[in-house]
Amino acid sequence: MSRPYYIAGNWKMHKTRAEAAELAKALVSQLKDGKHKYLAAPSFTLIETVAAIVKGTNIRLGAQDCAPETEGAHTGEVSVLQLKDLGVQTIILGHSERRHIYKEDDALINKKVKLALQHGFEVILCVGELLEEREAGKAEAVCETQTVKGLEGVAAKDLDRVVIAYEPVWAIGTGKTATPEDADAIHAFIRKVVGKLYGQEEADKILIQYGGSVKPDNAAQLMAKENIDGALVGGAALKADSFVPIAKFA
Ligand code: 13P
Numbered sequence: 744m745s746r747p748y749y750i751a752g753n754w755k756m757h758k759t760r761a762e763a764a765e766l767a768k769a770l771v772s773q774l775k776d777g778k779h780k781y782l783a784a785p786s787f788t789l790i791e792t793v794a795a796i797v798k799g800t801n802i803r804l805g806a807q808d809c810a811p812e813t814e815g816a817h818t819g820e821v822s823v824l825q826l827k828d829l830g831v832q833t834i835i836l837g838h839s840e841r842r843h844i845y846k847e848d849d850a851l852i853n854k855k856v857k858l859a860l861q862h863g864f865e866v867i868l869c870v871g872e873l874l875e876e877r878e879a880g881k882a883e884a885v886c887e888t889q890t891v892k893g894l895e896g897v898a899a900k901d902l903d904r905v906v907i908a909y910e911p912v913w914a915i916g917t918g919k920t921a922t923p924e925d926a927d928a929i930h931a932f933i934r935k936v937v938g939k940l941y942g943q944e945e946a947d948k949i950l951i952q953y954g955g956s957v958k959p960d961n962a963a964q965l966m967a968k969e970n971i972d973g974a975l976v977g978g979a980a981l982k983a984d985s986f987v988p989i990a991k992f993a
Contacts, residue, residue, distance in 0.1 A: 748966060749906060749950050749973035750990045751782035751867065752980030753807060753835060754789075763789040767796040769983035774802060777990055779973070782867075783980075784835055787821050794830045805833040805867075808841060811854040813862075823862040833865040835975075837893055839912045843873075849892035856893055856905075865904045867952070867975065868893045870933070874913035882911070883932050890936045899941050906950045907933055908975040914955025916977060923964045923971070926953045930970035959988035966992050 758766065763785050774781055784805030785793050794804050810820035826834065836859065837852040852868070859866050870889035872882040890907065897905065909929050911921050921929075930951045938946030953965050954975035965971050979985040 746948065746950055746972045748779040749782070749952060750779055750986075750992075751805065751833075751835075751908075751952065751973065751975045752784060752986055753805075753838070753954075753975055753977050754783065754785045754980060755807070755840070755977055756786055757981055758785065758789060760789055760792045764792050764796060766981070766983060767793045767802075770802055770986065771796060771800045773983055773987045774990055775800065777801060779990065781990055782833055784833070790826070790829045790831060798830065803832045803865075804830055805835060806831045807835050807838065809834050809836070809855055809859055811851055811858060813858070823859055823864065826864070827862060831864070833867060834859045835867045835869065835908075837869045837889065839869060839871055839910055839915060842869075843912065849889060852893050853895050857896055860897060860901045860904060863904075865906065867906045867908050869908045869910050869954070869975070871908075871910040871912050871915075871955070877911065877913065882929060886929060886933055887936050890933055891940065894937075894940060899945060902937075902941055902945050902949065906952060906973075907937070908952040908954050909933060910954035910975060912955075916956070918956050920956045920958075920961050920965070921953070923961075923968050926965060927968035927970050930968070930972075934970055957989060959985055959992075962989040962992040 782803040782805045836855050841847045870886045872885040876885050934946045950972040952973040952975045953971050957974040957976045
């Protein structure tokens, strides 16, 4: 089964509008001949600026989170309706920083996943184990639970708008990458979990990105693996000089 590659930049809580515009312009010009699927996901305050630059290009516009409700008394939250108004196409949900720093649980993440899909967005659902969970031999169990609970109630017809990102928490921002073999094994396992939920055909189709210290010098080895369909890039996504070589890995 050949699946397209999908390389996404999660800019996290970085950049001012001027810096975001500079990066977005560099990506648009340097990726215009890129062969894969691309995404830039800046902070909420930068979305309008970046939207104006990536509109009509091969770079999709992403957000890093959304509220679990469409509107109302939710101080500090941002709604899917507001994201849609800005032209956002994709929402990253369940990122490990949301799970572990802001204590989002699987039920809350699932609510956001369903709401985002209901409003027509593509969703990148992040899953991944902590170091102590890996060391305790629980990596697969953690990823299975997060995948199953994250997708609970998601209809098969919406699965073509779901991407899963496997981000082992111990590899995020640490410079430690999972070996391509270890990452591929978990990706294969997650694909099997999707197969149990939705059948083999859907499992073969779903894109599973790897995230965690992806850099220009390790991207190609990771992407060469059968079950790794792209990358969710943090630190290296903040500069065109490091994101573009990942996005154009050879
Ligand atoms: P790093 O690439 O900085 O390790 O971050 C990965 C990540 O969390 C992307 O969502």
